[in-house]
Amino acid sequence: MGRTPTEDRRDATDLESVLVAFLPFVRKQAGILSGNDAHLKDDLIQEGLFALCRSAGSFDPDRGSYASFACSCARNAMISYLRRTSSSREDLVDETVSLEDLEVGEDLLGIAEDREFLGHLLDRLTPVEIAAVDALWACGSVGRAVGTLGWPYKRVENALARVRNKARRLVAERDPSKTE
Numbered sequence: 001m002g003r004t005p006t007e008d009r010r011d012a013t014d015l016e017s018v019l020v021a022f023l024p025f026v027r028k029q030a031g032i033l034s035g036n037d038a039h040l041k042d043d044l045i046q047e048g049l050f051a052l053c054r055s056a057g058s059f060d061p062d063r064g065s066y067a068s069f070a071c072s073c074a075r076n077a078m079i080s081y082l083r084r085t086s087s088s089r090e091d092l093v094d095e096t097v098s099l100e101d102l103e104v105g106e107d108l109l110g111i112a113e114d115r116e117f118l119g120h121l122l123d124r125l126t127p128v129e130i131a132a133v134d135a136l137w138a139c140g141s142v143g144r145a146v147g148t149l150g151w152p153y154k155r156v157e158n159a160l161a162r163v164r165n166k167a168r169r170l171v172a173e174r175d176p177s178k179t180e
Contacts, residue, residue: 014056015056018052018056018070019049019052019053022052022070022071022074023049025071025074026045026048026049026052026074026078027045029044029048029074029075029078030042030044030045030048030078033078033079033082037126039126039128039129039162040126040127040128043081043085043126043128043155044078044081044082046155047077047080047081048074048075048077048078049074050077051073051074051076051077051078052070052073052074054073055069055070055073055074085126085127085128085131086127117170117171117174120170121163121166121167121170124166124170125163125166126159126162128155128159129159129160129162129163129166131149131159132145132149132151132156132159132160132163133159133160133163135148135149135156136160142156142157142160
């Protein structure tokens with residue numbers, strides 16, 4: 001038998017209540033785990049909240065309180081994310097720091113004009129941002145990069161937007177007359 005609209009609304013309200021209740025914990029843990037990297041903190045918060053959404057259906061009250069379970073799920077998801085991205089960053093840095101094979105032009109991030117600029121930009125990027133740029137360069141489009149990375153479209157788009165913003169700030173630092 002199917003679910004009623006009332007049951008669906010109640011579940012959505014319950015999930016929203018869980019997310020609101022545990023958001024301070026998720027933010028605090030993300031801050032601790034990310035150090036001073038604001039973009040990594042945002043990615044960790046997203047991972048923690050997704051974990052809370054996934055955990056709602058797998059809670060077993062015989063094994064303890066929901067609060068302990070939810071906190072463990074959120075924190076473990078953030079730690080798993082860090083492990084995944086730190087190992088992929090080491091691989092990406094080896095590939096992307098050797099800029100000899102890159103042909104740099106105006107189309108690259110819209111503003112990158114030289115290899116030195118890219119070297120400075122890469123030093124400022126998080127593992128997620130490096131992975132998104134690497135996938136974009138390898139695949140040629142955001143849609144194909146999403147498929148390659150297996151990430152949600154919005155996550156890739158947000159990472160690339162952060163890269164563009166960092167590139168603009170770097171251009172402004174190097175030549176203030178080029179700011180918008």
